[in-house]
Amino acid sequence: MTDLLRIEDLAVEYKTRRGTARGVDNVSLNLEENKTLGLAGESGCGKSTLGRSIMRLVPYPGKIVNGKIDLLLHEDIVFPKGVIEKGFVNIMDLNEEELRALRGKEIAYIFQDPMTSLNPMITVETHFQEIMKAHDPDIKKEEALDRAQEILDGLGISPERITDYPHQFSGGMRQRVMIGLGLALRPKLLIADEPTTSLDVIVEAQILEEMAELKELFNLTMILITHNLGVLAQTADDIAIMYSGRIMELSPTEALFEDPLHPYTQALLESVPDVSKPDKKLSWIPGAPPDLVDPIPGCMYNPRCKHTMDICKTTQPGLIMNDEERLVACHLFGGEK
Amino acid sequence: MTIPMIMLLLTFVFVIVRILPGDPALLHFERNVSPETLAEFREALGLDVPLLNQYFNYLGGIPFGDFGLSMQDFTPVSEHIQIRFPATLELTIYSMLYAVLLGLALGVKSAKNYDSVQDHGIRMFSIVTYAIPVFFLGMILQSIFSIYLGWLPTGTRFDPHYSTPATITGMYTIDSILTGNLTALIVSARYLILPTITLGTILCGIFIRLTRTNMLETLRQDFVVAAEARGLSANKIEYTYALRNAFLPILTMIGLQFAALLAGAVLTETTFSWPGLGTYLVQRIAHRDYTALQGVVVFFGILVAMVTLILDILYAYLDPRIRL
16 A cells, blocks of 8 residues: 655644744654544644644644655646646645645545534535636536536535525535535545534534545545544544644554553543443543643653653653554653654 | 614704703894894794793604704705705715725735734824824825925815816716716815825724724634635635625724714814815804704714615625525
């Protein structure tokens, strides 16, 4: 299998009044084609920032300060002002025009809240017309409309409703529209940032199922960002657990749930209820998430960890591979850096 | 809602003008007059009957557009309003246009360059213009552009050496265009420039600030980021996404500022001797011309109510989420 995406030493900083916070701290990861990678962790751990960095859409005042983001293009991307040649392209080297050509065409991003992700002033049709026109200025209006209606139909939305405004749709339908917009140009990579968090569980299940079907249909590679480990258990091939802007563990989904390596992953799983084990006693992680503006020396997780050793307070553990080819950043598994 | 509001305003004005010291009868005559003459005068004006009767007599005429007779020259107040209102309307329309367009342009520029030197400069400008008194700015502009440089005329609204365009709307620029009279258009436009800039600049500060805040807020909204993530052009995002959404609160502000605009028009008109309703109002205050004051204030009230209504309709037209 080939990699579609290779991220190397990515670092994102947020300049705030109090100081500089490292939202993403030297993250490296590779993503194989047609796989789904789950990014999980508590609020503020940098999972969304990582997702947005891939499109170079880090929210203000965040800034990518270091790193490489290589994306594999199977075909040349032709846009009005130039061409991006096929092969690996470093997204960090692209200019605004090239980025715009890539966004929506090769990479699609689905946001958390479908209620606020569509422009309330324009119809769903206009949304589709805009994205198609932006990437193919010569497209005919009728052709765009046909394609949009086909996409909506595939997502279970009646094609006549294309002339409706976003407020005339329910949350689940709006998220379907967002997915439809995301997939309108057949991108290779889909980044879904908590796509079902604001939906009720039944709609959540439907949307996840549809996304899994679409992934097969369009040969998508997916990054699914969520704090809901249950969602990942069903959908992800691999899961990366993030904490304070770093990847703590990256394992195949099954292995991660059966035998979590990192103490943080273990603690997270202990805090999730399990329907098959009604007697399971839930626990919690003591302490509070770390202050990213004023980072502590050593492992960022050490004040909350059950296994803290002396070295944890002085040296930051690097991400190392164990014998099962799983990645973990913890001194319990060696890997002094 | 509008009718009780107007009624309340009417009553309020009726009472206030009578509480003010000063007597229209005494002020009408320049020298000492005999009590008999005064009494006659009062009778002629209907000021001899009890207040409550005066009130109902006055109120009865309003629905028929009868604002009573002026207490100075005994001509109907409605005629004065009819003659002078176009001048005020012309000034307010151009000032509002100037204020809104300048406000939108600078506000968008400021938001787009958030936290830059430009942004700070524009914000400074908006505070200064918001705080500066109308007459002060008016006088400064007058002395620079009319007196020192002599570029623009000041005082009144038309050059007596030329003939005014045929009256259709009473607004000289509009009438000139309708009758194809280019000379009259240029003359009237030159007279309009300074008062318009004065009044518009005072008003634009609030539009700059409002546009900036709303644009900043909308630019951070999910749907704007989502549009960026779909690769839409910056122009498209700024205009169909950010500005269209940010414009709705600005529209509300236009309605609210219309009242401020009329108040500002009174001062601007006085500064520039603009023969509109504002100068008329000021003149008649000096004479305690009760009926004229009531008439103009109530007319302004009706105008503000109408503008609000029009904006509400426009709001529904612009925002698909609102249907009448």
